[in-house]
Amino acid sequence: MGDACGDEPMRRIVLTGFRGTGKTRIGRILSARLNIPFIDTDELIENRTGRSVPDIFHEEGEERFRTIEREVITMLPAADAIISTGGGVVCDPKNMEYLHRDSTVVLLTADIDTIEQRLVQKPRPPLTTLPLHEEIATLMDRRRQNYYASADLCADTSDTSPVQAAEHILALLKSGVSTVSQRNTARAFFRTGRIPPVLLKNLEYILTAPDRDPLTRIMGVAGYPCAHSMSPKLFNALFAHYHLNYYYTWFEDPELDEIIDIARAIDAKGLSVTIPFKQDVIDLVDEVEEHAARSIGAVNTVVFACGTAVGYNTDWLGVRKPLISMKGAKAVLLGAGGVAAAAAYALKDLDMEVTILNRTPGNAQKLAERFGCAWGGLDEFDRIRPDLVVNATPLGMQPDTRSPLKEDQLQENMTVFDLVYTPPVTPLIEAAQAKGCRTILGTEMFIEQAREQFYLFFGIDVPPEKVREFVA
Numbered sequence: 001m002g003d004a005c006g007d008e009p010m011r012r013i014v015l016t017g018f019r020g021t022g023k024t025r026i027g028r029i030l031s032a033r034l035n036i037p038f039i040d041t042d043e044l045i046e047n048r049t050g051r052s053v054p055d056i057f058h059e060e061g062e063e064r065f066r067t068i069e070r071e072v073i074t075m076l077p078a079a080d081a082i083i084s085t086g087g088g089v090v091c092d093p094k095n096m097e098y099l100h101r102d103s104t105v106v107l108l109t110a111d112i113d114t115i116e117q118r119l120v121q122k123p124r125p126p127l128t129t130l131p132l133h134e135e136i137a138t139l140m141d142r143r144r145q146n147y148y149a150s151a152d153l154c155a156d157t158s159d160t161s162p163v164q165a166a167e168h169i170l171a172l173l174k175s176g177v178s179t180v181s182q183r184n185t186a187r188a189f190f191r192t193g194r195i196p197p198v199l200l201k202n203l204e205y206i207l208t209a210p211d212r213d214p215l216t217r218i219m220g221v222a223g224y225p226c227a228h229s230m231s232p233k234l235f236n237a238l239f240a241h242y243h244l245n246y247y248y249t250w251f252e253d254p255e256l257d258e259i260i261d262i263a264r265a266i267d268a269k270g271l272s273v274t275i276p277f278k279q280d281v282i283d284l285v286d287e288v289e290e291h292a293a294r295s296i297g298a299v300n301t302v303v304f305a306c307g308t309a310v311g312y313n314t315d316w317l318g319v320r321k322p323l324i325s326m327k328g329a330k331a332v333l334l335g336a337g338g339v340a341a342a343a344a345y346a347l348k349d350l351d352m353e354v355t356i357l358n359r360t361p362g363n364a365q366k367l368a369e370r371f372g373c374a375w376g377g378l379d380e381f382d383r384i385r386p387d388l389v390v391n392a393t394p395l396g397m398q399p400d401t402r403s404p405l406k407e408d409q410l411q412e413n414m415t416v417f418d419l420v421y422t423p424p425v426t427p428l429i430e431a432a433q434a435k436g437c438r439t440i441l442g443t444e445m446f447i448e449q450a451r452e453q454f455y456l457f458f459g460i461d462v463p464p465e466k467v468r469e470f471v472a
């Protein structure tokens with residue numbers, strides 16, 4: 001990182017946020033204070049096209065504007081600069097890839113009334129047919145997940161002058177968000193987990209070394225136990241690939257509230273949540289995504305931004321994605337636990353006719369009644385003759401070598417998706433392959449749910465083959 005202004009920090013700093021949050025004015029002040037260029041992407045678009053942004057919207061529509069905007073973003077210099085972006089830039093995953101790379105993205109926020117007052121003074125053509133207040137509320141709500149994904153740092157500009165906001169951002173860039181005592185508490189917390197010594201050393205350096213980069217942020221997997229999780233390997237490889245200043249580790253502790261307190265204290269960007277916390281975490285976050293996570297009753301992803309912790313479920317998307325071509329199929333779901341709930345939600349979302357079979361039929365009944373499925377005991381499999389079998393029991397998970405179904409119970413026209421992924425080729429998958437069935441490995445679920453998590457954390461769309469390469 002260079003240093004053009006005393007001991008002020010310097011790097012490529014990107015400002016995101018809704019119209020009227022102060023990106024241009026604050027950006028110009030930061031640029032002057034840091035003595036680095038100021039770039040406004042809307043201005044670049046106007047210079048490139050010879051037309052005003054409102055004219056492009058009016059004459060060619062939003063889609064064309066977004067295409068030009070994407071071209072401009074890909075050509076931004078990699079050098080130190082303050083870059084002010086358009087309000088909708090965060091919704092495009094390619095933009096987010098370019099804007100996050102070797103940069104610090106500062107999300108500017110303001111309350112709706114403040115934004116409305118500012119926009120009334122400086123009118124721009126509306127983006128919808130709604131009255132201004134409603135338009136702001138609707139668009140902010142629609143884009144909120146993407147704004148949060150863009151944010152390395154947040155600054156609320158509602159009650160501050162542009163100069164005050166710029167001073168606040170400079171202080172954050174210099175020292176980071178968490179205090180020395182919070183970082184020392186976190187250091188003690190991580191020492192109690194089972195993090196390998198060499199990785200613990202890295203983490204302690206990031207947390208407490210005097211010459212550490214205050215902008216390196218920590219994320220991790222919350223579970224007990226979770227030392228076996230593939231997520232640290234995958235996410236750290238993705239951070240290196242996309243040039244993100246983040247470090248992913250294990251938040252392994254029997255007390256979930258302690259994990260959440262530490263994550264908040266050190267301004268963690270997010271957590272992947274695994275057993276046994278997927279249900280309990282719902283009570284500890286500020287908001288839960290209202291559709292999937294609420295219906296499934298489990299959260300496996302928490303995104304922290306602007307002082308808010310939002311819970312999501314991406315497990316169901318990990319089941320849904322590999323089955324997208326099987327809409328309307330007749331499916332049997334084996335198991336009625338936590339992952340089975342996400343799987344049932346995914347299968348019903350694909351309009352499948354679903355029967356849940358479980359060791360304890362009463363548990364199958366409870367789950368089936370929530371999602372409108374048929375149910376029964378495991379011994380009822382043979383009468384159903386499904387197109388698709390999804391295994392959501394732990395049978396076959398190392399060191400268990402049992403299969404929930406024998407080869408002679410399978411038909412060659414069946415698709416068999418085993419959600420167990422340790423080992424990748426389970427006894428059930430072996431039996432299905434021997435029978436000539438189409439098979440889908442549990443690693444596919446892991447890959448797809450992890451891609452969705454990465455999108456929630458950073459707004460970047462990782463190609464599945466990249467994830468496959470990094471988990472291999």
Ligand code: NAP
Nearest residue numbers: 335336337338339359360363392393394419420442445446
């Ligand atoms: P869970 O909540 O403990 O539920 C386990 C389910 O399996 C219950 O319905 C249980 O039946 C049944 N079951 C347990 N032992 C059994 C046995 N010996 N024979 C027959 N049925 C048995 O577990 P979960 O969180 O849903 O996880 C299930 C599996 O999903 C895990 O073991 C893991 O391998 C896999 N998983 C995969 C991914 C991925 O990304 N691919 C992610 C998470 C989990 P009862 O109701 O009778 O107890």
